Amino acid sequence: MTARPLRVYLVAGEASGDRLGAPLIRALREELGPGGLEIRGIGGELMEAEGLDSLFPSDELAVMGLFEVLPRLRAILARMSQTVEDVAAWRPDVLLTIDSPAFGLRVSRKAKAARPDLTTVHYVAPSVWAWRPGRARKMARYTDHVLALLPFEPPWMTAEGMTCDFVGHPASRLPRPSPQAQVALRAAIGAEGRPLVCVMPGSRRGEVSRLAGPFGETLGLLARRHPELKVVLPAAAGVAEMAHALSAAWPVEAHVLDPRGMDPAEAELRKFAAMAASDVALAASGTVTLELAAMGAPQVIGYRLNPLTAAVARRLLKIDTANLVNLLLKERAIPEFIQHFLVPADVAEALDALLVPGPARAAQVAAADRALALLGRDGDPPSLRAARSVIAAAARGPRRR
DSSP: OOOOOEEEEEEEOSHHHHHHHHHHHHHHHHHHOTTOEEEEEEOOHHHHHTTOOBSSOGGGGOOOSHHHHGGGHHHHHHHHHHHHHHHHHHOOSEEEEESOHHHHHHHHHHHHHHOTTSEEEEESOOOTTTBOTTHHHHHTTTOOEEEESSTTOHHHHHTTTOEEEEOOOGGGGOOOOOHHHHHHHHHHTTOTTSOEEEEEOOSSHHHHHHHHHHHHHHHHHHHHHOTTOEEEEEOOGGGHHHHHHHHTTSSSOEEEEOOTTSOHHHHHHHHHHHHHHOSEEEEOSSTHHHHHHHTTOOEEEEEOOOHHHHHHHHHHBOOSOSSHHHHHHTSOOSOEEEGGGOOHHHHHHHHHHHSSSSHHHHHHHHHHHHHHHHTTOSSSOHHHHHHHHHHHHHHHOSOOO
């Protein structure tokens, strides 16, 4: 008698979750075999390309920061109720929430309350080591299993009774585009033989709106030192139109790589080619830090929160760095300029030090290599390890509380 398919309901509320969810779906199919998996839920273009018919556009949930959420709270709560109802109607074996804990874990809590026999898994352990450690105890009330991207996270989860596997960070295994692909990218934007800066101002509208001004001013100062400077901006689909509009006011022309209308996989390859081909990058903090590290691109990080959100964060944060390379290595390998420290003259100085080969550039590339090794660069791909962990959690079922 053929075993019935494993039914997995996935909830990925942002671009970062979409990037994790798509390879996980592929790995689950690989592990379970033909007809062994049924999926439903919420995801972006990459997950939809893997066969997920998203309940609604996931970019509706891409909001970061307490005071940024408030104007859209009513719409987000309505989507949350819609998701919980859909989970209840479809009756999955596993509810798999990916990143976006503010939305996903609330869905998980409500779904678990309605159906205690549902196995709940969260992919990307919340950063309880950075702020609000009590969140681990709260999520343990309705979360059975956690997939951790960072090697030091499992003890935080298991201490509260959840099971947790370190599955590795996908960025650690990203293949670097060929030299030919990098040359082609430079040729396409007219950057042959010229210094090239890759600018990554974020995937959320709030991020882009806050960073476009200081990033543009920084590039203008850098261009005074390097008149032939070229700029490439690989935009996320949800903010591509905004990236075009805001970068048009910059003192240096930015070649915006617009992924809209492209095959998502091709757009991602082009983005990585831009990173790898660039001499240095100026980026918002986040997963992009690790992607740039994997592409061998020296980088400087800049970030600015809504002032009210920043004031709250200063009281809650337990760490003093905003990027994972520095956090993993416990050193300031990557320069970062956060909030009022995001001063264009200082950022331009840091970029200039990395723009050409030298000790600073070599030291950062070596540090990034060490960080990627800690994140699971060797062994099975993170997506495959994650898939096996989900399947094992489904076999165990919900834990006793």
